[in-house]
Amino acid sequence: MAVFPFSFDEGDEGRYKLEALDADGEVIGDHSPAKPNPGLTQARVGVWLSGWGMGSSVAIKVRDLHKAFGSTKALDGLDLEVETGQVMGFLGPNGSGKSTTIRVLMGLMRQDQGQVEVLGQDPWRHAVELHRRITYVPGDVNLWPGLSGGETIDLLGRLGTGLDPARRAEMIERFDLDPTKKGRTYSKGNRQKVALVAAFAGQADLFVLDEPTAGLDPLMESVFQDAIREQLDEGKTVLLSSHILAEVESLCDRVTIIREGRTVESGTLSELRHLTSTSIEVTTTSPIGVMADEVTNFVADGDHRATFSVPTADLPGVMSRLAELGIEALESQPPTMEELFMRHYAVDSAE
Amino acid sequence: MSTNNSFAATGQLLRLILRVDRLKLSLWLIGIVVLIGITPTSIRSITEAEARTQGVSPEMILAQQSVLLESNGASIALQGPADALDTFGGRYAFEIGAFTFVIVGLMNVLLIGRHTRSEEESGRAELVRAAAVGPWSAIAAVSIVAVAANTIVAGVTTAVFAADGLEIGPSALFGVSLGLAGLVFAATALIFVQIFEYSRASTGASVGILGLAFGLRAVGDVNDNAVSLLSPIGWAQAVDAFGDRALWPLAILVMASISAVGISVALVVRRDVGAGLLSQRAGPAAAKSWLTSPMGMAWRLQRSMIGWWVVGVGFMGAVYGSVISAIDEFADQNEAMVDALEALGLERGELRLGFINITLSMMALIAGGGVLQSLLRPRQEESAGRVEPILAGSVARWSWLGSHLLLTLLAGVAFMVASGAALVVSDALVVGSFSDTAAVMAAAVARVPALLAIVGIGVVLYGWRSRASLGIWGVFGAIVITFFLGEVLRFPEWVKDLSPIRHVTNLPGSDQGWLSIAVLLSIGLAGVATGLALFERRDIG
Numbered sequence: 001m002a003v004f005p006f007s008f009d010e011g012d013e014g015r016y017k018l019e020a021l022d023a024d025g026e027v028i029g030d031h032s033p034a035k036p037n038p039g040l041t042q043a044r045v046g047v048w049l050s051g052w053g054m055g056s057s058v059a060i061k062v063r064d065l066h067k068a069f070g071s072t073k074a075l076d077g078l079d080l081e082v083e084t085g086q087v088m089g090f091l092g093p094n095g096s097g098k099s100t101t102i103r104v105l106m107g108l109m110r111q112d113q114g115q116v117e118v119l120g121q122d123p124w125r126h127a128v129e130l131h132r133r134i135t136y137v138p139g140d141v142n143l144w145p146g147l148s149g150g151e152t153i154d155l156l157g158r159l160g161t162g163l164d165p166a167r168r169a170e171m172i173e174r175f176d177l178d179p180t181k182k183g184r185t186y187s188k189g190n191r192q193k194v195a196l197v198a199a200f201a202g203q204a205d206l207f208v209l210d211e212p213t214a215g216l217d218p219l220m221e222s223v224f225q226d227a228i229r230e231q232l233d234e235g236k237t238v239l240l241s242s243h244i245l246a247e248v249e250s251l252c253d254r255v256t257i258i259r260e261g262r263t264v265e266s267g268t269l270s271e272l273r274h275l276t277s278t279s280i281e282v283t284t285t286s287p288i289g290v291m292a293d294e295v296t297n298f299v300a301d302g303d304h305r306a307t308f309s310v311p312t313a314d315l316p317g318v319m320s321r322l323a324e325l326g327i328e329a330l331e332s333q334p335p336t337m338e339e340l341f342m343r344h345y346a347v348d349s350a351e
Numbered sequence: 352m353s354t355n356n357s358f359a360a361t362g363q364l365l366r367l368i369l370r371v372d373r374l375k376l377s378l379w380l381i382g383i384v385v386l387i388g389i390t391p392t393s394i395r396s397i398t399e400a401e402a403r404t405q406g407v408s409p410e411m412i413l414a415q416q417s418v419l420l421e422s423n424g425a426s427i428a429l430q431g432p433a434d435a436l437d438t439f440g441g442r443y444a445f446e447i448g449a450f451t452f453v454i455v456g457l458m459n460v461l462l463i464g465r466h467t468r469s470e471e472e473s474g475r476a477e478l479v480r481a482a483a484v485g486p487w488s489a490i491a492a493v494s495i496v497a498v499a500a501n502t503i504v505a506g507v508t509t510a511v512f513a514a515d516g517l518e519i520g521p522s523a524l525f526g527v528s529l530g531l532a533g534l535v536f537a538a539t540a541l542i543f544v545q546i547f548e549y550s551r552a553s554t555g556a557s558v559g560i561l562g563l564a565f566g567l568r569a570v571g572d573v574n575d576n577a578v579s580l581l582s583p584i585g586w587a588q589a590v591d592a593f594g595d596r597a598l599w600p601l602a603i604l605v606m607a608s609i610s611a612v613g614i615s616v617a618l619v620v621r622r623d624v625g626a627g628l629l630s631q632r633a634g635p636a637a638a639k640s641w642l643t644s645p646m647g648m649a650w651r652l653q654r655s656m657i658g659w660w661v662v663g664v665g666f667m668g669a670v671y672g673s674v675i676s677a678i679d680e681f682a683d684q685n686e687a688m689v690d691a692l693e694a695l696g697l698e699r700g701e702l703r704l705g706f707i708n709i710t711l712s713m714m715a716l717i718a719g720g721g722v723l724q725s726l727l728r729p730r731q732e733e734s735a736g737r738v739e740p741i742l743a744g745s746v747a748r749w750s751w752l753g754s755h756l757l758l759t760l761l762a763g764v765a766f767m768v769a770s771g772a773a774l775v776v777s778d779a780l781v782v783g784s785f786s787d788t789a790a791v792m793a794a795a796v797a798r799v800p801a802l803l804a805i806v807g808i809g810v811v812l813y814g815w816r817s818r819a820s821l822g823i824w825g826v827f828g829a830i831v832i833t834f835f836l837g838e839v840l841r842f843p844e845w846v847k848d849l850s851p852i853r854h855v856t857n858l859p860g861s862d863q864g865w866l867s868i869a870v871l872l873s874i875g876l877a878g879v880a881t882g883l884a885l886f887e888r889r890d891i892g
Contacts (some may be wrong), residue, residue, distance in 0.1 A: 103623070103624070106480075106481050108625070109626075128359045128485050129356060129478075129481050130359075131481060131482050131483040132483040134481075138478065142478075144371055144475060146371055147371065151370075156478060156479075158363060159360050159479060159483060160482035160483055161482075161483075173653065195478070198646060208481075316580070348359075
């Protein structure tokens with residue numbers, strides 16, 4: 001996908017300028033339109049180029065981010081990179097710094113140290129311009145007690161990325177929201193829906209979502225996932241912080257896992273799976289006991305049956321050893337999302 | 352950051368504020384307008400009636416009364432400098448008084464708090480600032496609303512005075528001085544909301560400034576010195592719209608407002624959204640054993656609020672204590688005053704006593720603000736959903752509410768003891784010896800039953816409906832207005848008698864207080880009992 005990065009300047013009235021860059025960020029070629037093309041955005045160019053296998057652009061780029069609150073270090077050298085057109089899962093245990101990172105990305109907080117670029121701009125200095133292209137949904141939405149849901153959606157939409165009336169009506173319908181109720185009477189899930197409708201009815205290029213589905217029922221969860229996929233089809237980018245692993249698994253192209261304010265892992269889900277163990281239940285013709293030293297969590301059930309786990313990377317070697325012993329029956333289970341994350345969440349900080 | 356974007360969406364936020372606040376702000380403005388509106392009519396008709404009785408011109412009556420008022424330190428301490436009292440305009444301005452400046456200031460301080468720090472504390476500001484909203488837009492929007500509200504106050508005041516037949520120039524001058532003073536308090540509140548992370552603290556600090564402004568001008572006015580000019584209310588009253596017509600204080604008020612807004616604008620971009628400039632201290636890792644009882648819990652939740660109120664009322668007591676001796680000197684210097692008092696059958700010493708009476712009752716009303724804050728704490732806990740886990744535990748409803756109410760009562764006692772003690776000590780420091788200590792302290796504590804009676808009404812409201820308890824602010828407001836303006840506005844006797852504080856205002860110096868105290872205590876306790884019984888029966892949440 002990412003052959004070379006590019007920079008895109010929307011210019012005036014659609015007279016955009018597209019520059020191809022090399023790995024060091026030097027311009028190696030450029031393109032400007034013969035005729036103005038006002039509809040073109042960076043996100044669309046990203047889809048367009050990647051469709052041809054040509055370009056990629058980075059929507060979020062964070063290097064060595066530090067932020068302390070008094071003596072508490074919330075972020076301690078965090079890195080994060082999200083390519084345009086992707087859904088990046090942003091994971092980590094409670095208190096690991098996800099929300100702080102997101103507040104920095106939204107320009108609501110200023111980092112003590114480190115480099116932050118969102119859609120090519122510094123979010124603190126260019127907060128307002130950026131916020132016309134980014135939409136943000138926090139995990140704990142607080143509404144004005146006296147404003148109705150519909151009023152709040154319009155307010156947030158107009159203050160933010162704009163509002164498409166048809167989309168607004170459609171989203172209210174799909175999320176099954178009663179827009180006439182006052183803010184103080186909404187339940188937790190319904191307050192969340194108000195913010196989501198406002199987000200999806202807008203025209204954002206980038207969605208920054210901080211546990212956006214906390215409190216939603218499974219039906220609404222699937223409406224949410226569909227809405228995200230539609231945004232992806234339009235070339236939008238999503239940063240999704242979530243504890244709902246099924247949601248992460250079904251939506252995210254890549255995930256970044258952080259702990260104690262630092263990035264501990266980043267990659268595609270299959271890359272991460274590779275780092276964890278597969279559990280195997282096997283029955284062999286020869287006695288299985290000889291495997292005990294080669295694998296972990298070995299539990300024998302008689303001489304010929306055992307369960308154990310194997311680091312996914314060592315799987316080929318172990319399989320050929322088992323073949324030598326004569327496999328009668330074998331069941332293997334790839335690591336579940338839970339196991340994947342337990343491994344990263346539970347690592348001792350001394351490591 | 353381009354200027355353009357720094358104020359992005361200010362118009363939208365402005366409309367949001369007007370939409371969300373239309374009821375509260377309208378009620379404040381209507382209240383203030385009524386307060387200011389009825390004063391001139393009332394004074395003019397009293398004066399003209401008196402003039403007819405005596406067969407002289409109304410101006411003559413004003414001149415007679417001005418001699419009395421000029422030598423009445425107690426009035427001056429409560430209301431302001433005795434300027435131009437022989438004119439109708441000057442007299443109106445005096446009767447409207449420093450008290451009205453405090454009310455206008457309060458409107459401004461609360462308005463600013465509601466739309467800045469409270470929004471950040473609730474997390475709504477985060478939603479708003481994550482949209483295309485500039486860092487200065489919220490300050491700009493709420494400032495515009497504050498300017499508009501104060502303009503209305505200034506305009507209506509001018510119109511009311513002009514309609515009474517006064518010259519338009521001085522009327523407008525007075526109106527503008529009132530509006531600009533309000534603006535200064537709005538602007539200082541804008542600074543405090545940048546500093547403190549929680550609206551309770553920022554509003555507390557702004558109200559503290561309001562109290563300080565009131566106290567400083569009282570000291571300055573009574574002693575006729577420049578201490579008044581340390582206070583924005585002092586600046587506004589130095590305009591003397593119907594006498595000297597000074598314009599320089601208006602310039603100071605404008606400059607102070609602009610500089611304070613400038614400071615807040617500079618501070619807001621130096622902090623994270625939702626954070627204050629003062630960071631939070633870490634708390635203990637485990638609860639002390641006393642905390643886990645209902646009483647301990649109530650104390651833990653209310654102790655810092657109660658502590659600050661003790662400091663506040665103590666300070667006000669000290670300010671007023673420091674002018675007691677000056678009240679005596681007033682009478683010494685003024686033969687007409689002594690004659691007038693004797694004509695009324697009063698002795699000189701009673702002037703001092705009268706001042707202490709009025710001061711202690713005023714202190715009780717100030718303390719009443721703190722008592723009501725404590726009283727409404729259960730309502731706050733309930734609407735935030737924090738009471739359910741408590742009541743879902745092994746705590747009985749009456750025990751939870753009763754603990755908070757007991758603390759409210761103790762807080763009332765503490766406030767009155769603090770203000771009485773501060774009054775006595777501060778007087779002793781000025782004079783060099785203690786006097787009337789026991790009488791003043793007893794009288795201070797004797798005002799607690801009046802507060803308890805108000806609490807009783809509040810508990811009934813709360814026991815009936817959680818939201819209804821907010822109505823106690825209306826009751827309290829009426830009591831405060833009756834106290835400060837009941838005479839001027841010629842409220843009927845029975846209306847004035849509805850105010851509990853009136854029944855203890857003749858202490859010290861009266862032996863008939865016991866009955867009043869007993870009645871007030873019964874009302875208070877009956878209210879508390881009824882409220883608790885109602886609370887046992889109603890839905891929570």
